[in-house]
Amino acid sequence: MYIDNSEPSENVVALPIHTSALHCLPDKKHRLETKIKRRSLNPRWNETFYFEGFPILKLQSRVLHLHVFDYDRFSRDDSIGEVFLPLCQVDFASKQSFWKALKPPTEDKCGELLSSLCYHPSNSVLTLTLIKARNLKAKDINGKSDPYVKVWLQFGDKRVEKRKTPIFNCTLNPVFNESFSFNVPWEKIRECSLDVMVMDFDNIGRNELIGRILLAGKNGTGASETKHWQDMISKPRQNIVQWHRLKPE
DSSP: OEEOOSSOOTTEEEEOOOSSEEEEETOOSOOEEOOOOOSOSSOOOOOOEEEESOOHHHHTTOEEEEEEEEOOSSSOOEEEEEEEEEGGGOOTTSOEEOOOOOBOOOTTOOOEEEEEEEEETTTTEEEEEEEEEESOOOOSTTSOOOEEEEEEEEETTEEEEEEEOOOOOSOSSOEEEEEEEEEOOGGGTTTEEEEEEEEEOOSSSOOEEEEEEEEESSSOSSHHHHHHHHHHHHSTTSOEEEEEEOBOO
16 A cells, blocks of 8 residues: 655645545445456556545544455455555555555444344234443444334335334444334234344434344245244234344345
8 A cells, every 4th residue: 555645735635545435434335446446366456546524633533544445346345355454554754655454344333132022913013122232343433332223014025114223332242221112913924024224323424334134924035033033923912032143234
């Protein structure tokens, strides 16, 4: 990686960066990408990227996130590795070159969610209780996240009803203790599902997904989610509590 500041204007930093995608954290909106280098394990990009509106003092609190991907025309690009470079470690008065070891992507380590399901056939009420989460993935520069949970009741692929919890600031282990009730007739309880998304709130950019699970009797996001739903049906009027590992998407 090569950072060039030889001809800076007051609020412009030139960053020719040998990577595939980059952000200047905590700004999550502006993602820059290099050109694709095909059939190579030793690519050379030699591209220049500009981040405007960053005086030197402001840069001290920013972190450069570089993420290398393997391009796939027909599906999602695969992550090869990533690097986080705190700009407070960079001397912008001189040209500097850095070799940084790529670290394995952490997208699969999203954290866990403790939830409870209960169904009352007599009044057709399905209740989801979001109890707490632990070890959530950090999304902010301070090593924390501002989590909240968004829930959709679905019938097949059709979203019917949405609920969400309050936002919990600066924590990776929020305690929600929020219950949501939905009216679902007994004959449709096996057809519906709950799409549960743990989100990171952002005042500046777009809210980001931390991780999600799909609670369903079939086609859930895993065996744990399917078992939870089936236990709820087989034990009506009981609160079935279970931990679930969040998925990146």
